[in-house]
Amino acid sequence: MQTKSPVIIDLKFDQEKVAAALKGAFPGREVINLSHPASRNRDLSGIDYAVVWRPGADLFSRAGDLKVVFSGGAGVDHVVTLPGLPDVPLVRFVDAMLTTRMSEWVIMQCLLHLRQHQAYEAQRQKRVWRELVQPGASEITVGIMGFGVLGQDAAAKLKALGFNVIGWSKSGRKVEGFETHDEKGLGTFLGRTDFLVGLLPLTPDTRGIYNTGLFTRLSRKGPFGAPVFINGGRGGSQVAADIVASINDGTLHGASLDVFEQEPLPLESPFWSMDRVFITPHVAAASDVGALFRHVGRQIDRLESGKPLEHIVDRGAGY
Amino acid sequence: MQTKSPVIIDLKFDQEKVAAALKGAFPGREVINLSHPASRNRDLSGIDYAVVWRPGADLFSRAGDLKVVFSGGAGVDHVVTLPGLPDVPLVRFVDAMLTTRMSEWVIMQCLLHLRQHQAYEAQRQKRVWRELVQPGASEITVGIMGFGVLGQDAAAKLKALGFNVIGWSKSGRKVEGFETHDEKGLGTFLGRTDFLVGLLPLTPDTRGIYNTGLFTRLSRKGPFGAPVFINGGRGGSQVAADIVASINDGTLHGASLDVFEQEPLPLESPFWSMDRVFITPHVAAASDVGALFRHVGRQIDRLESGKPLEHIVDRGAGY
Numbered sequence: 001m002q003t004k005s006p007v008i009i010d011l012k013f014d015q016e017k018v019a020a021a022l023k024g025a026f027p028g029r030e031v032i033n034l035s036h037p038a039s040r041n042r043d044l045s046g047i048d049y050a051v052v053w054r055p056g057a058d059l060f061s062r063a064g065d066l067k068v069v070f071s072g073g074a075g076v077d078h079v080v081t082l083p084g085l086p087d088v089p090l091v092r093f094v095d096a097m098l099t100t101r102m103s104e105w106v107i108m109q110c111l112l113h114l115r116q117h118q119a120y121e122a123q124r125q126k127r128v129w130r131e132l133v134q135p136g137a138s139e140i141t142v143g144i145m146g147f148g149v150l151g152q153d154a155a156a157k158l159k160a161l162g163f164n165v166i167g168w169s170k171s172g173r174k175v176e177g178f179e180t181h182d183e184k185g186l187g188t189f190l191g192r193t194d195f196l197v198g199l200l201p202l203t204p205d206t207r208g209i210y211n212t213g214l215f216t217r218l219s220r221k222g223p224f225g226a227p228v229f230i231n232g233g234r235g236g237s238q239v240a241a242d243i244v245a246s247i248n249d250g251t252l253h254g255a256s257l258d259v260f261e262q263e264p265l266p267l268e269s270p271f272w273s274m275d276r277v278f279i280t281p282h283v284a285a286a287s288d289v290g291a292l293f294r295h296v297g298r299q300i301d302r303l304e305s306g307k308p309l310e311h312i313v314d315r316g317a318g319y
Numbered sequence: 320m321q322t323k324s325p326v327i328i329d330l331k332f333d334q335e336k337v338a339a340a341l342k343g344a345f346p347g348r349e350v351i352n353l354s355h356p357a358s359r360n361r362d363l364s365g366i367d368y369a370v371v372w373r374p375g376a377d378l379f380s381r382a383g384d385l386k387v388v389f390s391g392g393a394g395v396d397h398v399v400t401l402p403g404l405p406d407v408p409l410v411r412f413v414d415a416m417l418t419t420r421m422s423e424w425v426i427m428q429c430l431l432h433l434r435q436h437q438a439y440e441a442q443r444q445k446r447v448w449r450e451l452v453q454p455g456a457s458e459i460t461v462g463i464m465g466f467g468v469l470g471q472d473a474a475a476k477l478k479a480l481g482f483n484v485i486g487w488s489k490s491g492r493k494v495e496g497f498e499t500h501d502e503k504g505l506g507t508f509l510g511r512t513d514f515l516v517g518l519l520p521l522t523p524d525t526r527g528i529y530n531t532g533l534f535t536r537l538s539r540k541g542p543f544g545a546p547v548f549i550n551g552g553r554g555g556s557q558v559a560a561d562i563v564a565s566i567n568d569g570t571l572h573g574a575s576l577d578v579f580e581q582e583p584l585p586l587e588s589p590f591w592s593m594d595r596v597f598i599t600p601h602v603a604a605a606s607d608v609g610a611l612f613r614h615v616g617r618q619i620d621r622l623e624s625g626k627p628l629e630h631i632v633d634r635g636a637g638y
Contacts, residue, residue, distance in 0.1 A: 014450075100481045101455055107480065108434055111427035120599055127591045129583035129600040133336050134607055136416050137423055160479045161426065162419045264448035272446050280439055281448040 004304075005048035006030035007296070008063055010055035011072045013289060021289035026297055034059070051296050052079065060084035068309065070296045074098055074285070075234055076313050077202040090313040091299055098287040099153045102232055105284035106154040106197055109256035110142060110163065112278055113195065113228045118254075135223035137162035143193025143218075145209075146200035146233060147173050147180060150285075154197065166192060170205070187217060194222030195230060201319035202234035210238040215246045226253035232284040235259035244270050247277060258284035323623075324367035325349035326615070327382055329374035330391045332608060340608035345616055353378070370615050371398065379403035387628065389615045395632050409632040410618055412611055417604050418472045424551055424603035425473040425516055428575035429461060429482065431597055432514065432547045437573075454542035456481035462512030462537075464528075465519035465552060466492050466499060469604075473516065485511060489524070506536060513541030514549060521553035529557040534565045545572035551603040554578035563589050566596060577603035 007026050011018055015035050022031055032039050032047070034056060044063035052059065053072030060066070061084060070091045071079045079090060112118070116132050123130060142158050144151045147167035152175055155165045165178060168189045172182025181189035190196075196218055200206045210231060218227035229252055231238055240261055246252040254276035263282055265271060271279050299309055313319065326345050330337055334354050341350055351358050351366070353375060363382035371378065372391030379385070380403060389410045390398045398409060431437070435451050442449055461477050463470045466486035471494055474484045484497060487508045491501025500508035509515075515537055519525045529550060537546035548571055550557055559580055565571040573595035582601055584590060590598050618628050 097455055097457075100457070101453075104430060104434060104456055104480065108427065108430040108436070111423055111430070115423060115427055117427070120602075123600070124591060124598060127586050131333060131336070131600055131602045131605055133339055133609075134420075134602060134605060135609075136420055136607065138416070138419070157479055160476055161423065267446050272443060279443060281442070281450060283439075283450045283453060286450055286453060 004029045005046075005067075006032050007300070008032045008034065008044060008047055008050040008052075008059075008066075010034040010050060010052045010059055011289070012054040013072070017289050021293055025290070025293040026300075049296070049300060051292070052082075054078060055082070057083070060086055068299070068303065070299070071313070072292060074287070075201060076319060077234065077236070080313065080315055080318060089309050090315065091296075091309055092311045092313050093287070093292055093295055094149070094311045095287045095291045095295060097291055098285045099150055101287065102150050102199070102285035103154045103157050105258065105280070106199075106230065106232055107157055107161065109230045109232075109278060110137075110140075110158060110195055110197070111161075112256065113224075113230075113254050114140060118276060118278075133223075138164065139223050140164065140194045141166060141192050141219070141222070142195045142197055143168060143189055144197045144199060145169075145189075146198065147175060147178075148199075150232075151197075151199045152178075154199070163195075190214065190217040191219055193227065194219050194224070195228045198229070198231040198233045198237060200233045200237055202236045203318035206234070206237045208237065208239050210243070212239070212242040212246055212251065215242065215251050224253040226250055228252065228254045228256075230256040232258050235261045235263060235282075240269070240271070244274070247274060254278075256280075258282055323348045324365075325351050326619070327351045327353065327363060327366055327369040327378075327385075329353045329369060329371045329378055330608070331373040332391065336608050340612055344609070344612040345619075368615070368619060370611070371401075374401070376402070379405055387618070387622065389618070390632070391611060399632065399634055408628050409634065410615075410628055411630045411632050412614060413630045414610055414614065416607070416610055418469055421469050421518070421551055421604035422473045422476050424577060424599070425518075425549065426476055426480065428549045428551075428597060429456075429459075429477060429514055429516070430480075431575065432543075432549075432573050433459060437595060437597075452542075457483070458542050459483065459513045460485060460511050460538070460541070461514045461516055462487060462508055463516045463518060464488075465517065466494060466497075467518075469551075470516075470518045471497075473518070482514075509533065509536040510538055512546065513538050513543070514547045517548070517550040517552045517556060519552045519556055521555045525553070525556045527556065527558050529562070531558070531561040531565055531570065534561065534570050543572040545569055547571065547573045547575075549575040551577050554580045554582060554601075559588070559590070563593070566593060571595075573597075575599075577601055 046065050047063055048067040050066050051070040051072055066086055066088055068089050071093055074093050076092050119132055141164040143166050144155055145168045147169040159165050167178050167180040170183050198210055220226055243255055256278040258280045259282055271277055303309055365384050366382055367386040369385050370389040385405055385407055387408050390412055395411050460483040462485050463474055464487045466488040478484050486497050486499040489502050517529055539545055562574055575597040577599045578601055622628055
């Protein structure tokens, strides 16, 4: 009887949460958690699987026989560029809960701007009871850049709430019920967008894409007179200095950022205290580590029962 | 060529908002805003239209040739009783937006509590980058008291976002796709409810219904360990002192209030500065003055192109 291959866990996450999630995970299979000092000198040869997020520099040389690498996150930009990454299938983390959580965050941010939450909070500080001009969702067009699983889920929910929603993806992916644009249609897409929601993966094409040049092409015809930028995707896609300048000079009416070029956000960042900006510490779609291990377990079961792996990353495209 | 009749505006609303909404409204037509001192001695004879809310006592004697009077509010009880109201069509303000706006507010409040917005804002004040334990919408049951047009619209949208939703109305109104309860089922309904959303009309039965006795019957099994109370209905249905005490002793985890027993909220109210409480100045479903002017414009266009006016008040019935 063949023994099941162990699973290597090398996740630079909160170790308490990882340990809790590992209880009962991968039944019948040894789990080698590299965060444990006891695993430091463990022989990793002959092992098929590794689940990684910011793994140790020597992982791939120590574990020379991996058959599959599982990314610990939905975004794989940190993984595809790892030195020594073997030429085996790289599987992304796909989780229904992650999609739902991202949509919660996106919708809350759209509503915070629409309903002028910060202005009402400022009035509250001064004990001022006053109604502000309040446009409805139907007066806002939300343009979503990145119209894959996350973008489409957010789109459907925003639409149910009464927002107008349009989508953009490099390929111009067609989605029933939505006006979508491709690379060539970017100008048209931006010109119609009052609230820009960024859900793009980070690739060489999207690095720094959210910059002043792009912000100036957004609609200024919306009820707030200037657009809002909401980024739940990747910090590397945005140019922080451009966002700050655009908020300050009125190119942008406001922003919501869950991701940053440098995380944790440096203490000296102006975002900590800027008006008309909401920030969250990369928690928009934080998914539970338990769900990650269930996903990895399902994929290993598929492979070992002769079915193809799902959610394999296209390394050429970078996502 | 005939000149289009001017429109008289006599609205005791926030004048900044009226002025903002009037920009671009009624194209090709003179607008006489009686809140402007310059209009004080303006001759109003020969003018066809007036849009009114608590108009000046002399309006109808000065404007003796009105052909239509437009109410500035959805309710017309303040208008039908006006002394000197001419015997011409009186048109109410009908606005589908009002339902949509209430759902926007309800959903934003549910998300603010779910996603611990206030806790993240407090961390931001201290420049702390830290993920909090974050339950998902699917771990929360929202119980809506008042399951009519507003309640059902909010319910459908909350459900789309992943919340569990149950409804309560005095009659136990059945609604496809939702578990609903009636008067006798109140205990069961409350015992399952993590976030209580109040959308009840104010009647002798509902006055003071949201009190400590009711709050203690809500579920404490939800992920926050105590329930949240969200009132978008009527201030008279809640007992402010009970909400304050319930927040302070942990009976309630948090609250969102758009309505109050006394409005504007008195300066000495603790709600202005309480943690875990969001307040807004009775604006959850306020319909926007811009929508009013668009509605009036559409009705004038209908009339002038030979079509019948819509939404004419039955003065005998009083609505």
